[in-house]
Amino acid sequence: MQPHQAGPHLVAQEGPFSAATASLPVLQYFPARGRAEPTRLALALAQVEWFEPPVGPILPLLRRQLDGWPFRQLPRFIDERNGKVDIVQSMAILRHIARKFELYGGDxxxxxxxxxxxxxxxxxxxxxxxxxxxxxxxxxxxxxxxxxxxxxxxxxxxxxxxxxxxxxxxxxxxxxxxxxxxxxxxxxxxxxxxxxxxxxxxxxxxxxxxxxxxxxxxxxxxxxxxAQPGVREYLSSGNRHPHVFADDWRALQAEGAAGEEARK
Ligand SMILES: N[C@@H](CCC(=O)N[C@@H](CS)C(=O)NCC(=O)O)C(=O)O
Known part of the structure; x- marks a missing residue:
């Protein structure tokens, strides 16, 4: 099982990767565990592959379009497997996955x-x-x-x-x-x-x-x-983001940008 592609991400709708990702669910989030991590873990547990596009091009759209991002926030989950579910709100996403892959108990x-x-x-x-x-x-x-x-x-x-x-x-x-x-x-x-x-x-x-x-x-x-199959592979893969909260990643980005500015 390969939870999502290692290395630099490609945008699902573009380039040579599009055919390979057409049938994968898409998870949009920062490169951090954060609010998306339960979704990733649930998909790994269900042994379902997913795809994460780079967040850079998404961020400006997030603030300008309410269609894909009705609450101007991430994560967003686009379930390509039935083409109809396209939602935000991390817990709504998690519950959708739970219903779909029988991770919601037996009764x-x-x-x-x-x-x-x-x-x-x-x-x-x-x-x-x-x-x-x-x-x-x-x-x-x-x-x-x-x-x-x-x-x-x-x-x-x-x-x-x-x-x-x-x-x-x-x-x-x-x-x-x-x-x-x-x-x-x-x-x-x-x-x-x-x-x-x-x-x-x-x-x-x-x-x-x-x-x-x-x-x-x-x-x-x-x-x-x-140790659960799927989870074990995900946790030991290079695909797991090291930052625990999205703000950890954002703070690093801001530091990088400030350093860049100072060097000008
Ligand atoms: N209740 C929402 C909260 C989502 C949320 O706060 N997302 C933050 C990142 S963790 C976000 O998208 N921020 C966008 C921004 O600040 O530009 C959920 O659970 O999905």
Whole structure:
């Protein structure tokens, strides 16, 4: 399986690559994991190939056309396989893929549980994003470790009653009856989102230690998911973007542009 083409991307509608990509779903996003990573992981899990065009030509259009980008944002997913689905909003994209490739549990009850976990993971991702840019600030990291990364007992005992934390997901992952969240017989997009959330934490040395030490069930789930056929190949491929958030890539771009300007 080749999740998407390595090396410089070519625009799907142009050039010699067009024939090869005509039947592939297209994912438009920044060259970063960010909000598109759950979609990539879900496609990899389903062992479906996809194509990512370069984002440069897309960005000016994003702000000028509401047809392809109704909310002026990425990711956008164009499902070339049935030619009708062309959507933005990362979680709508993920749910579309879940329905299409049977990553939404086996019945209504499992699907409802999966939705709940997907939404919770998004809220926790927003908390992570809050500390991500302050990783050099020991106070901010300690506060995050005391709240979002608190062990279950500490979370429950905290006098300031912080909201959800990774301990909530640890409890769900600790179900010994099933390797997958919600007792589903196979991995779902809930597993995708929880894997991605844990993986983002592991990418930050300031946060990784606490996650490894405090959440053994999430770590075991992370290893299990990473070993799934399709996912394993994607994770070890050169196609995985190194930047965790799109803003990491944008900051580098801005730095590059400022350096260019200074050299003029
Ligand atoms: N709720 C949307 C949010 C999308 C979003 O915030 N996208 C950002 C990148 S992560 C974006 O497209 N920004 C475009 C820009 O700032 O030019 C989703 O989940 O897809």
């Amino acid at each position: 209504e009850q499992e699907a409802a549980f999966i939705d709940m976990v997907v939404d919770a993971a998004q809220e926790l991702r927003a908390q992570l994003k809050g500390v991500w840019w302050r990783r050099g600030d020991a106070g901010a990291v300690a506060d995050y470790a005391r709240t979002t990364l608190a062990r279950e007992a500490d979370l429950l005992a905290a006098s300031d009653q912080p909201g959800p934390g990774l301990a909530c997901l640890e409890r769900l992952a600790a179900d010994e009856e099933s390797p997958w969240l919600g007792g589903c017989g196979r991995p779902s997009v809930a597993d995708v989102c929880v894997f991605d959330l844990v993986d983002c934490h592991l990418a930050a040395p300031e946060l990784a230690g606490a996650v490894r030490e405090r959440f053994p069930a999430l770590m075991a789930h992370h290893r299990r998911f990473a």
